[in-house]
Amino acid sequence: MAHGNHNIEITNQQFEFTSKQKMFTYIMIVLGIVLLAVGYIMGSNDHPASAHKAQTEQVVKEAGGEPAANAEGHGDLNTKRLWANLLLGAYFTFLLGCGGLFFIAVKNVANAGWHVGFMRIPEAMATYLPLGALFVVLIGGVWGVSISHYYHWSTPGITDPSSPIYDKILAGKKGFLNVIFYCGGLPLFFAVWWYIQRKLRTWGISEDQDDPGLSALGDNTNTKWYDKSVAASAFWIFFFGFTFSITAWLVIMSIDAHWFSTIFSIYNFAVLWVSTLASIHLLLIYLKTQGYYKHVNDEHKHDLGKFMFAFTVFWTYIWISQYLLIWYANFSEEVVYYNARWTSHYMPYFIANLVLNFVTPFLILMTRNNKRNPNTVILAGAAILLGKWNDLYLMIMPGVTGDYGSIFGFMEFGSIFLFFGLFLFVFFRSLTKANLTPVHHPYIKESVLHDVGV
Amino acid sequence: MRKNRKFLYGVFNHPDDILNAAYALRSTSNQILDCFTPFAVHGLDRAMNVKRSRLGIVAFLMGLTGFLLAVSLQFYTNVFDWPMNIGGKPAQLAVPTFVPVCFELTVLCTAYGMGITFFLRARTIFGVRETVFEARQSDDHFIMCFDMESKSLNIDEVTGLMKQHGAFDVKQVEMLAGK
Numbered sequence: 001m002a003h004g005n006h007n008i009e010i011t012n013q014q015f016e017f018t019s020k021q022k023m024f025t026y027i028m029i030v031l032g033i034v035l036l037a038v039g040y041i042m043g044s045n046d047h048p049a050s051a052h053k054a055q056t057e058q059v060v061k062e063a064g065g066e067p068a069a070n071a072e073g074h075g076d077l078n079t080k081r082l083w084a085n086l087l088l089g090a091y092f093t094f095l096l097g098c099g100g101l102f103f104i105a106v107k108n109v110a111n112a113g114w115h116v117g118f119m120r121i122p123e124a125m126a127t128y129l130p131l132g133a134l135f136v137v138l139i140g141g142v143w144g145v146s147i148s149h150y151y152h153w154s155t156p157g158i159t160d161p162s163s164p165i166y167d168k169i170l171a172g173k174k175g176f177l178n179v180i181f182y183c184g185g186l187p188l189f190f191a192v193w194w195y196i197q198r199k200l201r202t203w204g205i206s207e208d209q210d211d212p213g214l215s216a217l218g219d220n221t222n223t224k225w226y227d228k229s230v231a232a233s234a235f236w237i238f239f240f241g242f243t244f245s246i247t248a249w250l251v252i253m254s255i256d257a258h259w260f261s262t263i264f265s266i267y268n269f270a271v272l273w274v275s276t277l278a279s280i281h282l283l284l285i286y287l288k289t290q291g292y293y294k295h296v297n298d299e300h301k302h303d304l305g306k307f308m309f310a311f312t313v314f315w316t317y318i319w320i321s322q323y324l325l326i327w328y329a330n331f332s333e334e335v336v337y338y339n340a341r342w343t344s345h346y347m348p349y350f351i352a353n354l355v356l357n358f359v360t361p362f363l364i365l366m367t368r369n370n371k372r373n374p375n376t377v378i379l380a381g382a383a384i385l386l387g388k389w390n391d392l393y394l395m396i397m398p399g400v401t402g403d404y405g406s407i408f409g410f411m412e413f414g415s416i417f418l419f420f421g422l423f424l425f426v427f428f429r430s431l432t433k434a435n436l437t438p439v440h441h442p443y444i445k446e447s448v449l450h451d452v453g454v
Numbered sequence: 455m456r457k458n459r460k461f462l463y464g465v466f467n468h469p470d471d472i473l474n475a476a477y478a479l480r481s482t483s484n485q486i487l488d489c490f491t492p493f494a495v496h497g498l499d500r501a502m503n504v505k506r507s508r509l510g511i512v513a514f515l516m517g518l519t520g521f522l523l524a525v526s527l528q529f530y531t532n533v534f535d536w537p538m539n540i541g542g543k544p545a546q547l548a549v550p551t552f553v554p555v556c557f558e559l560t561v562l563c564t565a566y567g568m569g570i571t572f573f574l575r576a577r578t579i580f581g582v583r584e585t586v587f588e589a590r591q592s593d594d595h596f597i598m599c600f601d602m603e604s605k606s607l608n609i610d611e612v613t614g615l616m617k618q619h620g621a622f623d624v625k626q627v628e629m630l631a632g633k
Contacts, residue, residue, distance in 0.1 A: 320550075323550070324554065330541060353462075453494075453499050453500075454506050
């Protein structure tokens with residue numbers, strides 16, 4: 001670190017979305033669609049649905065719960081699997097969008113300064129939020145609830161006492177689990193998030209364009225834009241806490257509509273936050289290899305690595321909290337959730353979940369040198385992202401398709417390629433729209449001089 | 455062991471000054487004994503050539519102690535000495551039930567062990583007299599001190615460098631201090 005030199009100049013770099021990167025994202029999107037199509041066609045040619053379905057129903061019935069998850073047969077299992085994979089991809093990238101905004105908001109509220117050097121990365125991630133929210137509502141709310149009734153609670157007539165498939169428990173939940181809440185309520189929440197995201201973004205860019213005459217870093221004493229951002233962030237975190245919980249319940253937890261877990265929303269938040277931190281770190285490492293962000297050094301990466309390490313443990317804490325209480329109490333209506341994931345073909349995924357999300361990153365990121373070394377961080381970040389995908393797969397797939405979805409196929413890859421291609425495209429495009437470094441941010445000097453010590 | 459020791463120290467007004475002085479002194483043979491600042495001055499530890507703290511190793515050992523304590527406690531009580539049937543769970547090694555206690559005891563021992571070790575090592579634990587050169591070293595002044603008994607210390611050179619980098623006062627003092 002250059003000591004004592006407090007007139008550090010940062011060349012005001014502009015990100016260039018090269019044709020190579022564009023081509024990469026296009027290929028990812030096209031490959032994703034192709035793989036989804038191939039997987040879908042292969043799945044429908046196999047005609048495995050009836051055999052698997054019977055088996056699954058039996059397993060589920062033995063487990064004592066959620067018989068109708070597969071029994072009603074709205075659409076065959078192959079189509080359900082396609083839908084579940086699309087929901088997974090949409091939801092995962094949507095979480096990354098939320099996470100980018102949460103990163104900015106929580107740093108604003110904490111008056112933190114160390115992240116300012118690379119804060120355009122989470123900001124650009126957050127610009128995916130409206131698109132991600134749109135996909136979640138379209139795939140989950142419109143296709144899953146309104147058209148194909150893939151959510152068990154959305155089956156027509158299930159809350160009607162005169163119907164043969166009347167379900168008393170789901171009828172009791174219809175005030176919350178209904179189409180209006182999903183297709184009307186959620187978009188309302190997302191609109192507020194989007195509004196805040198837009199505001200934080202435009203204020204940040206206005207701050208950058210204020211007083212272009214300023215030369216030295218940290219000369220900007222005008223905190224007008226920053227103060228506004230702090231207030232908006234504080235409101236948003238408060239609002240997000242409630243509305244994200246509702247989102248997680250509706251989009252993911254209601255797949256197993258009879259089952260519920262009070263820790264589920266914070267569990268989803270753990271998934272969001274850990275995968276966001278891993279993504280920020282990986283994107284930062286990538287951008288540094290492209291020659292950007294020269295002033296972001298090992299010190300910042302060390303802190304990001306600490307975050308990844310710490311919240312890996314946080315995720316595990318939440319995971320074991322949900323598992324342990326259900327395991328201990330052993331109520332059949334609660335245990336059914338883990339029955340479908342442990343005493344089934346999903347057991348390898350269940351074990352991989354702990355290995356990828358806890359053991360691997362925990363051991364890799366434990367030492368100081370590994371947190372500062374890009375290669376080990378890439379290894380840990382890849383394990384975390386893969387593990388979080390696996391975690392969401394375990395949340396979604398058993399409830400939608402039963403054991404049918406337990407064999408890894410083309411569709412799983414396709415959905416991930418498609419949505420991550422889209423996400424990266426939006427991310428890179430947003431990066432080009434602003435200076436890579438917010439040179440007039442009040443904390444930019446603190447960020448450049450950031451030092452975690454020996 | 456507290457005994458009378460002779461020190462040379464400079465008083466600075468600004469964290470940048472003490473940082474620059476520390477960097478300037480790196481190229482000489484004079485070893486800075488310690489710096490006293492009212493807050494953590496970023497980069498000062500690097501400038502003083504402070505070696506990396508071994509507190510992490512202590513933390514690991516403390517954590518391991520806590521973990522083993524938890525495992526042995528639970529194993530002895532729940533498996534060996536008095537196995538109990540609680541909710542039909544396997545009496546022999548019901549691993550998930552061990553997790554919370556292991557976690558808590560690991561965290562507890564790590565936190566307390568690290569904290570106490572740090573306070574001991576930094577000589578700020580209860581009962582240890584603190585070394586005070588100037589009352590304002592914990593307010594708005596920055597102190598850089600040298601051991602006068604050190605053979606490699608060149609008093610004139612150090613005084614000159616400190617003054618050159620903004621020390622407004624350089625003093626010699628004999629006081630009771632721990633090693």
